Amino acid sequence: MKILVSISIVFLQFASIIECTSSPIQPFATYRNETELIENVADLWWTVDDVRMEITFELHVRTTGWIALGIGLAEDVTNNADIGIGWIDTNGKLYFEDRHSSGFVLPIKDPTTQDWFGLQGQEENNWTAIQFKRALDTKDNMDLPIQSGTNVVLFAYGLIDPNPDITYHEDRRITRMFPLWKP
Ligand SMILES: [Ca+2]
Ligand SMILES: [Ca+2]
Numbered sequence: 006m007k008i009l010v011s012i013s014i015v016f017l018q019f020a021s022i023i024e025c026t027s028s029p030i031q032p033f034a035t036y037r038n039e040t041e042l043i044e045n046v047a048d049l050w051w052t053v054d055d056v057r058m059e060i061t062f063e064l065h066v067r068t069t070g071w072i073a074l075g076i077g078l079a080e081d082v083t084n085n086a087d088i089g090i091g092w093i094d095t096n097g098k099l100y101f102e103d104r105h106s107s108g109f110v111l112p113i114k115d116p117t118t119q120d121w122f123g124l125q126g127q128e129e130n131n132w133t134a135i136q137f138k139r140a141l142d143t144k145d146n147m148d149l150p151i152q153s154g155t156n157v158v159l160f161a162y163g164l165i166d167p168n169p170d171i172t173y174h175e176d177r178r179i180t181r182m183f184p185l186w187k188p
Contacts (some may be wrong), residue, residue, distance in 0.1 A: 026039055
């Protein structure tokens with residue numbers, strides 16, 4: 006009986022992984038949360054460290070260009086977003102920048118402090134995977150704090166690396182609302 010229970014638990018976990026994420030790249034770490042942002046195109050994993058008050062994300066997207074995750078405001082989704090954007094160059098080097106946008110314009114690099122940090126990244130089978138982190142509240146006015154409860158999460162990506170800056174994402178952008186942090 007015990008064996009049967011274990012087998013079904015393993016099966017359930019396996020089934021949920023297949024249902025939720027489609028990236029061919031194995032994540033760099035184990036996370037407490039995961040969601041498929043776009044079926045067969047984009048997966049997000051994340052864990053909040055309640056002691057250090059920081060959040061670590063891992064974003065996988067089916068592109069060899071730039072990928073970005075943002076935090077928005079529910080009452081003002083298209084203006085004022087805090088954005089972490091990263092890419093892997095042809096030598097496999099990871100770039101990651103803390104930016105902000107104030108409307109339908111190119112998000113620019115924060116002139117204040119860089120508070121989103123790229124940790125590791127790789128490209129494989131036409132997918133890009135990047136692990137990055139930031140404080141829940143960076144205290145920088147170019148960023149938005151990640152509060153407990155429902156968050157506005159923005160996601161966008163481009164088909165090529167920035168050269169010299171990012172290309173417009175066209176329709177490759179979505180906004181989703183879900184809780185990132187549930188203390
Ligand atoms: Ca910042
Ligand atoms: Ca920012």
